[in-house]
Amino acid sequence: MDSQPDLPIPISYVSGRYLLFSIDAVTYLRREHNICGVLIGTLPQIPQQNVFLGLPLELMPEEARLLVDKGVACIVDETKAHDSMNTLLEEDRRRYLRDLEAQGLHASRLHADRKEQQKEQALKNRINDKNANPKAKAAAGAAAQTPEDALSTPSKKDDAAVVDLFAAEDPSTPSRDASSTPTPSQNAMGITPATSYPPLSIPPSSSHLPAPVVPPSYPLFAHLHSRGYFLSPGLRFGCQYTAYPGDPLRFHSHFLVVSYDWDENIDLMDLIVGGRLGTGVKKGFLIGGAEKTLDDVESEADRVDSVRTFSLEWAGM
Structure with a gap:
C-alpha cells in the first residue's frame, strides 16, 4: 500500500x-x-x-x-x-530507538523463517537424491522407506550434515549457550535508517x-503543469524544459519548451532551429509566455492564468 x-x-x-x-x-x-x-x-x-x-x-x-x-x-x-x-527530548529518542529495534526484530524473524525453509528444502533434496540412486534402492530392499517416511524420520547422519550446513550464524551475532535465553535486543538486526525524518x-x-x-519561465512551467504535463530539465535537448504527457517512465516527451517574455523580440533563426530540432527528435517545439497586465503588482497566479503557448513543427515539402 x-x-x-x-x-x-x-x-x-x-x-x-x-x-x-x-x-x-x-x-x-x-x-x-x-x-x-x-x-x-x-x-x-x-x-x-x-x-x-x-x-x-x-x-x-x-x-x-x-x-x-x-x-x-x-x-x-x-x-x-x-x-x-x-x-x-530523551523520551522521543527512546521511542525512536524502540521503533528501530522493532524493525530489526521483524527482519530477524523473516531471516529465521527463510533459513528454516532452506533447511527443509535441503532435507527433501537429499532424500530425493537417495531414492533416485539405483544402488541405494537395491540396498534398501523391500523395506525401503518412502520419501514421506524418510522426511519424517531422517537419519542422524543426514540430519547432522544439514544442521551443520545451516548452523553458521551471522558473525555479528554473539554466541549463546543453550541454557541462556536471548533477549529481543540480541536477536534484532541492526537497522540503518535511510533518512533523518523521523x-x-x-x-x-x-x-x-x-x-x-x-526564473521568468515559471509561469509557463506552472501553466503546463496545471495541464497535467510532467516537466523535466531540457538541457540535453537545448531547451528549458521537456514536457511529457504522463510519467516519463511510460511516455516519451511531446514538446521541447522555451519561455519568452510577452513583448520580447524573437529571432526568426531561433524559431527555425527549434522547430527543426524538435522535428528531428520527434517532438514539437513549444514557446510561450505570460501576458503582462497594466498593474505593476501582479500575483504569480494571475501570470499563470494569462499564459499563451504556440507549437511549431518543421514540415517537409
Whole structure:
C-alpha cells in the first residue's frame, strides 16, 4: 500500500539546492503531483554510479516553488533543522530507538523463517537424491522407506550434515549457550535508517524559509503543469524544459519548451532551429509566455492564468 507522508513535506535547502531525502515523499510527489526531479545520490564504490543514481532527489526551483504555492511542501534550512536535534527530548529518542529495534526484530524473524525453509528444502533434496540412486534402492530392499517416511524420520547422519550446513550464524551475532535465553535486543538486526525524518519533526511555519526565487519561465512551467504535463530539465535537448504527457517512465516527451517574455523580440533563426530540432527528435517545439497586465503588482497566479503557448513543427515539402 502506498504511504502518504505528512503534509507539508519539508524540502531541505542545502547550499542553494532543494533536496528530498525521503523515498515516501519522492514517490508521493511523483504519483500525486507530477513532480519527478532528478536523482543525484551516488555510491563511491559503484562504477555505474552515473547511470544508477539514488536519493537525494534534487528539485528545480520551479518545482519547489510550485509545491510551496500549492501548500504541499515547505522549505527548511537543513543546517538549522539538524542543530535543533540537540534539543530532542530523551523520551522521543527512546521511542525512536524502540521503533528501530522493532524493525530489526521483524527482519530477524523473516531471516529465521527463510533459513528454516532452506533447511527443509535441503532435507527433501537429499532424500530425493537417495531414492533416485539405483544402488541405494537395491540396498534398501523391500523395506525401503518412502520419501514421506524418510522426511519424517531422517537419519542422524543426514540430519547432522544439514544442521551443520545451516548452523553458521551471522558473525555479528554473539554466541549463546543453550541454557541462556536471548533477549529481543540480541536477536534484532541492526537497522540503518535511510533518512533523518523521523525523528526530525516538521518545523513550525514560523521557521520556514520563503518561497524559492524562480526564473521568468515559471509561469509557463506552472501553466503546463496545471495541464497535467510532467516537466523535466531540457538541457540535453537545448531547451528549458521537456514536457511529457504522463510519467516519463511510460511516455516519451511531446514538446521541447522555451519561455519568452510577452513583448520580447524573437529571432526568426531561433524559431527555425527549434522547430527543426524538435522535428528531428520527434517532438514539437513549444514557446510561450505570460501576458503582462497594466498593474505593476501582479500575483504569480494571475501570470499563470494569462499564459499563451504556440507549437511549431518543421514540415517537409
